[in-house]
Amino acid sequence: MTKLRLQRALLACAAAIGATASAQASVVTLDAYDSGYYSNRGATPDLNSIIEDQTRNNWFAFDLSSIAGKVTGAVLTILADGRYASGSTTSATYTLYDVSTDIGALTGGTGGAGAYTDLASGTVYGAASIALPNGGGVMPEVSVDLTGALDDINAALGGLFAMGGTSDLGANQYLWISSNAEISARLDLEVAPVPLPAALLPFGTALAGLGGLGALRRRSRAA
Incomplete structure (x- = not known):
């Protein structure tokens, strides 16, 4: 030659x-391995309920141990799965935050009232406006862009990651009522290929x- x-x-x-490296960029979908809520009194359910209202904030936990490569995009989707909204409002803004509460305590139900506060404060990961059925009815699927979470997600790769959520609902308004579906949410991660220098x-x-x-x-x- x-x-x-x-x-x-x-x-x-x-x-x-x-070209092969570029083709390896992909979207990885993870189901929440656990989820729930904390009330302003520190109470948390035994069932997989993610109800959210003026006195309760919810949370979602994910296992990132299978992710290899830098995460460049993330979207949380809260599944409908027969959950209901109740109240007279026709819209709500739902916001996701970072969680500083130990994940073991969070998922183990021992976070207390401090976890309730933590789930609605700190770094904002993303927010979504939700159109609700007038007078109550089946909840829509809700997706939240998590651009604000990318640094924390990448820092948590190889381990566990959680986020907390709250809304601007008034009194006697409720989101995600009446479902104990096994999977409450999924996390779609856009993962860049590992560089090949x-x-x-x-x-x-x-x-x-x-x-x-x-x-x-x-x-x-x-x-």
Whole structure:
């Protein structure tokens, strides 16, 4: 194989590796492994209820141990699954926050009133406006963009991650009533491919070597 052909082959291989890396970018979907709520008195249910109202804030926990690569986008979707809204309001703003309460305490039901406060304060991860059935009815599926959570999600890769939620509902208004569905929410993560500098380095070294060899041969012929 001539030098020119070898150079072209190496460049083609490098381009193929780059294309493969780009193709590996993907969306990974995780189900919440646990969820629930805390009331302003620190009470929490034994059942998988995520009811939210003026006196209760809810939460969702995820296992990120399977994620490899940098997370560049995230969306939380709270599933409908037969849950209901109640009250006269036709809209609500639902906001998600970071959680500083120990996840073991949060999921174990021992977070207390401090967890209730924690679930509605701190770093804002994202918010969504929810259109509600007039007079109450079946809840819609709710999706929240989590751009504000990306740093914390990446810091939690390999372990567990939780977020808390609250709304601007008034008295006697309720979200996500009456369902003990096993899965309450899912987390869609856009994961960038792992960089491949180690794989591309030999090609760059080989190309540089060929270039140097060509220059040496030209100098030899000139002499």
